[in-house]
Amino acid sequence: xxxxxxxxxxxxxxxxxxxxxxxxxxxxxxxxxxxxxxxxxxxxxxxxxxxxxxxxxxxxxxxxxxxxxxxxxxxxxxxxxxxxxxxxxxxxxxxxxxxxxxxxxxxxxxxxxxxxxxxxxxxxxxxxxxxxxxxxxxxxxxxxxxxxxxxxxxxxxxxxxxxxxxxxxxxxxxxxxxxxxxxxxxxxxxxxxxxxxxxxxxxxxxxxxxxxxxxxxxxxxxxxxxxxxxxxxxxxxxxxxxxxxxxxxxxxxxxxxxxxxxxxxxxxxxxxxxxxxxxxxxxxxxxxxxxxxxxxxxxxxxxxxxxxxxxxx
Amino acid sequence: xxxxxxxxxxxxxxxxxxxxxxxxxxxxxxxxxxxxxxxxxxxxxxxxxxxxxxxxxxxxxxxxxxxxxxxxxxxxxxxxxxxxxxxxxxxxxxxxxxxxxxxxxxxxxxxxxxxxxxxxxxxxxxxxxxxxxxxxxxxxxxxxxxxxxxxxxxxxxxxxxxxxxxxxxx
Numbered sequence: 011x012x013x014x015x016x017x018x019x020x021x022x023x024x025x026x027x028x029x030x031x032x033x034x035x036x037x038x039x040x041x042x043x044x045x046x047x048x049x050x051x052x053x054x055x056x057x058x059x060x061x062x063x064x065x066x067x068x069x070x071x072x073x074x075x076x077x078x079x080x081x082x083x084x085x086x087x088x089x090x091x092x093x094x095x096x097x098x099x100x101x102x103x104x105x106x107x108x109x110x111x112x113x114x115x116x117x118x119x120x121x122x123x124x125x126x127x128x129x130x131x132x133x134x135x136x137x138x139x140x141x142x143x144x145x146x147x148x149x150x151x152x153x154x155x156x157x158x159x160x161x162x163x164x165x166x167x168x169x170x171x172x173x174x175x176x177x178x179x180x181x182x183x184x185x186x187x188x189x190x191x192x193x194x195x196x197x198x199x200x201x202x203x204x205x206x207x208x209x210x211x212x213x214x215x216x217x218x219x220x221x222x223x224x225x226x227x228x229x230x231x232x233x234x235x236x237x238x239x240x241x242x243x244x245x246x247x248x249x250x251x252x253x254x255x256x257x258x259x260x261x262x263x264x265x266x267x268x269x270x271x272x273x274x275x276x277x278x279x280x281x282x283x284x285x286x287x288x289x290x291x292x293x294x295x296x297x298x299x300x301x302x303x304x305x306x307x308x309x310x311x312x313x314x315x316x317x318x319x320x321x322x323x
Numbered sequence: 324x325x326x327x328x329x330x331x332x333x334x335x336x337x338x339x340x341x342x343x344x345x346x347x348x349x350x351x352x353x354x355x356x357x358x359x360x361x362x363x364x365x366x367x368x369x370x371x372x373x374x375x376x377x378x379x380x381x382x383x384x385x386x387x388x389x390x391x392x393x394x395x396x397x398x399x400x401x402x403x404x405x406x407x408x409x410x411x412x413x414x415x416x417x418x419x420x421x422x423x424x425x426x427x428x429x430x431x432x433x434x435x436x437x438x439x440x441x442x443x444x445x446x447x448x449x450x451x452x453x454x455x456x457x458x459x460x461x462x463x464x465x466x467x468x469x470x471x472x473x474x475x476x477x478x479x480x481x482x483x484x485x486x487x488x489x490x491x492x493x
Contacts, residue, residue, distance in 0.1 A: 050437035057441030069452040072468040156468040219479035256468030318405040
């Protein structure tokens, strides 16, 4: 930092002119400087995302509990553990490369790649469980209603009037009791009750709350997180009836936005690790591993805040 | 160890390394194989200690869910605790895994402005928390969920449960 931009070398001999030597302004490589500058912008990017989430979360009149939106804390904690492990393997790869243990460095790098892929796999499983319950970040596919009001009642009625669904219901009604499991028998009785309730022109708000509860009950706070039993959407997967989760749509938007952007960062990191694995990982590549590691630690850092905010609050 | 350029600087090509607590001569003097492997070993031990601390802190986040947590009725205490745990974890990752602890003073130039901008950004968003429901359009007010909806659903769930119990008793 105190060094001048250029200095005159003393090794000039006679006929040679003074040799100019490049003096970096900061005592770090250009790659590392650029990576840190990039990470500075990333800090602000994720601060904006997390800040917006906090505003929406604490400004909302109602926000769903993690169990209401089928979030599993142990799965989130497992993913946290996976990312922490991958951060350790990156630094071990860096140390191995610096010590010229090339195959060891490559091994640690490969383990990092596998752990990152495992994180994405778990995330994909989590996403699919949201999709199964009709929780999507956008309207055309999403089946979540904010409150059990008339709009919700008409949406359920419209779905139950669908010819394909009507045909399936007719088929279900025609099956003898002996062929059905206990859950299906209860489900069939509940479905009949729901059809009568949404068809009733004098339906009250409480009736629609009962309909919503029959279709997809809000799980209780119990350890199993499944409340008093599965709803019609669980018993008959083909029904796909609209469900009520108060605050569920805003939750879905923020959840998919935050975790989606984080997952994109993970994918980019995995691509970088894949490229690094093509090289011989000796001391000459330590800078490259260090820069990729800085990026990966930042991805880990973001998840450290995302995990409690999304899963535990 | 502070940065790769400094380690190979027997023919010094740049200015003094601003590593805290070490003189450039000390940095240049080391380099014997034994000392290097010793440093590598102690570095790995340090990484493992940080890893253990991170795992422990992740488990600590769940303390708020256990029966030992005394502030069950005040969720804000649990949130503050979990954020404190997260900040500690973030600090450990930044200081040890990202080697910021060992970096020269340039680290302040890059990290402090970014951190300040991030904090300002969060502070600027705070008024929105208080004002969010004060200026609500009629259409949104009609469709947005309220606490009364949650209570209604809970009442419906409990009535359904009691119905089920009644049926089993018959």
